[in-house]
Amino acid sequence: MAVQVRIPTPLRKFTGGQESVEAAGNTIGAVLADLEKNHPGLRDRICDADGSVRRFVNLYVNGDDIRFLDNLSSAVKDGDEISIVPAIAGGV
Amino acid sequence: MSFVTGMKCRECGEAYAVGAHHVCEFCFGPLEVQYDYDSVARTMTRAVIEARPRNIWRYRELLPIEREPQIGLYSGFTPLVRAERLGAALGVKELYVKDDSVNHPTFSYKDRVVSVAISKAIEFGFDTVSCASTGNLANSVAAHAARAGLRCFIFIPDNLEQGKVIGSTIYRPIPVAIKGNYDDVNRLCTEIADKYRWAFVNINLRPFYTEGAKTYGFEIAEQLGWKLPQHIVVPTAGGTILPKVGRAFEELIRIGLVADTPSRIYSAQAAGSAPVVNAIHRESDLIEPVKPDTIAKSIAIGNPADGYYVLKAVRKSGGWGEKATDAEIVAGIKLLAETEGIFTEPAGGTTVAVTKKLIEQGRIPRDESIVISVTGNGYKTIEAVLDSVVKPHVIGARLGEFEELYESLDATQRASGIAG
Numbered sequence: 001m002a003v004q005v006r007i008p009t010p011l012r013k014f015t016g017g018q019e020s021v022e023a024a025g026n027t028i029g030a031v032l033a034d035l036e037k038n039h040p041g042l043r044d045r046i047c048d049a050d051g052s053v054r055r056f057v058n059l060y061v062n063g064d065d066i067r068f069l070d071n072l073s074s075a076v077k078d079g080d081e082i083s084i085v086p087a088i089a090g091g092v
Numbered sequence: 093m094s095f096v097t098g099m100k101c102r103e104c105g106e107a108y109a110v111g112a113h114h115v116c117e118f119c120f121g122p123l124e125v126q127y128d129y130d131s132v133a134r135t136m137t138r139a140v141i142e143a144r145p146r147n148i149w150r151y152r153e154l155l156p157i158e159r160e161p162q163i164g165l166y167s168g169f170t171p172l173v174r175a176e177r178l179g180a181a182l183g184v185k186e187l188y189v190k191d192d193s194v195n196h197p198t199f200s201y202k203d204r205v206v207s208v209a210i211s212k213a214i215e216f217g218f219d220t221v222s223c224a225s226t227g228n229l230a231n232s233v234a235a236h237a238a239r240a241g242l243r244c245f246i247f248i249p250d251n252l253e254q255g256k257v258i259g260s261t262i263y264r265p266i267p268v269a270i271k272g273n274y275d276d277v278n279r280l281c282t283e284i285a286d287k288y289r290w291a292f293v294n295i296n297l298r299p300f301y302t303e304g305a306k307t308y309g310f311e312i313a314e315q316l317g318w319k320l321p322q323h324i325v326v327p328t329a330g331g332t333i334l335p336k337v338g339r340a341f342e343e344l345i346r347i348g349l350v351a352d353t354p355s356r357i358y359s360a361q362a363a364g365s366a367p368v369v370n371a372i373h374r375e376s377d378l379i380e381p382v383k384p385d386t387i388a389k390s391i392a393i394g395n396p397a398d399g400y401y402v403l404k405a406v407r408k409s410g411g412w413g414e415k416a417t418d419a420e421i422v423a424g425i426k427l428l429a430e431t432e433g434i435f436t437e438p439a440g441g442t443t444v445a446v447t448k449k450l451i452e453q454g455r456i457p458r459d460e461s462i463v464i465s466v467t468g469n470g471y472k473t474i475e476a477v478l479d480s481v482v483k484p485h486v487i488g489a490r491l492g493e494f495e496e497l498y499e500s501l502d503a504t505q506r507a508s509g510i511a512g
Binding site for chain 2: 009045083
């Protein structure tokens with residue numbers, strides 16, 4: 001089960017500068033664990049000490065916010081694209 | 093020169109040098125500009141400010157630019173209207189409307205934040221400016237870019253009101269409408285900003301952009317005679333302006349320009365997009381994103397980046413939050429227009445409707461000073477009220493036809509001059 005994970009600039013030092021890396025897993029949580037295995041330190045930037053996604057990080061599966069899916073248990077399948085996106089300002 | 097000492101992560105406190113970066117590398121928290129307040133306090137006196145031109149730059153010691161400002165020379169210092177008739181309608185004694193519907197040049201509070209962001213973009217040497225926008229921001233970026241002679245790309249949702257679209261395209265930027273809502277535009281733009289090294293005013297220049305919002309709060313205090321309002325109601329979309337109004341008040345206290353008196357801040361959202369107000373009501377720190385569904389498109393943000401800071405600012409001040417349905421929003425737009433002659437967009441209607449609710453609930457007392465924040469202009473969003481305003485009587489250009497019409501009006505209409 002291989003998915004593509006898009007890496008934002010602040011995290012590219014963990015991926016040797018790569019914008020996108022491949023990872024394995026059936027859920028977002030498993031994908032993050034696999035990322036950590038191949039790119040040590042990456043998961044700590046995305047998740048708090050208690051393992052939940054940090055307040056200012058948004059994770060998307062094919063454009064859908066995982067908070068509208070099943071959070072870290074959200075299922076992923078072969079070929080899915082996962083985006084890690086910092087929160088940004090706007091509106092009014 | 094400026095009084096900026098650097099940048100700092102609002103979450104973990106990690107320090108950064110001034111630059112076109114916006115996110116903490118360690119925790120993804122937003123970066124915020126820091127100032128040397130002791131030096132600011134020595135320089136920025138009431139007399140110094142009052143002697144300056146009436147624009148946002150009169151508070152320049154607390155704005156993060158290094159060189160003489162080149163743009164935004166007419167932005168800000170919008171009227172703080174003493175709203176006697178709206179106050180009477182709401183049953184309160186001292187009500188004001190801070191009216192950014194007449195901000196220069198694009199009729200919304202965004203002219204403040206964009207003036208600062210584009211000034212900074214020029215200082216950093218960018219030749220292209222861009223933004224993700226619900227409409228007003230794109231209008232302001234496109235106008236300021238035209239005047240500054242910069243390349244401009246704007247990104248908006250594909251369902252915006254015509255006035256908001258034309259209000260950008262008239263300046264001839266490269267406009268891109270994304271199939272989806274603002275949260276989709278946001279996500280895409282974050283990825284675009286990563287790839288194309290442009291000045292995205294609300295992404296990589298966000299720490300400077302948001303500082304511009306403080307001028308809304310500075311002006312209110314100055315216009316009240318260097319006093320803080322006891323209550324202020326602010327619309328919440330992504331959550332920029334409300335915390336910055338709070339920060340503006342704190343800075344004025346810190347540098348000794350106003351007394352440290354209680355000032356409660358209230359968040360106003362549309363019922364169809366109220367993730368922050370819902371968290372206030374739940375008394376939770378966790379903002380659950382929603383899929384927005386409201387006519388108030390400029391505040392239709394289901395995943396507010398700074399929502400957490402809105403919660404903090406509201407709670408710290410002792411304020412609260414409320415939401416308004418689309419029908420209440422339209423009623424709020426009409427009430428403000430009919431009592432004060434101010435035509436605002438749905439975000440302003442939301443703020444009026446929410447203020448009314450908070451007064452009726454007893455959360456805002458009737459005998460204290462209250463400011464309603466109007467951040468945008470109704471001429472851009474006529475679709476919102478198209479079906480709920482009176483239609484003109486169509487007659488021929490003959491006196492007899494008018495007399496006939498006049499006689500046909502009922503006594504109330506004739507006496508009041510208000511359409512039935």
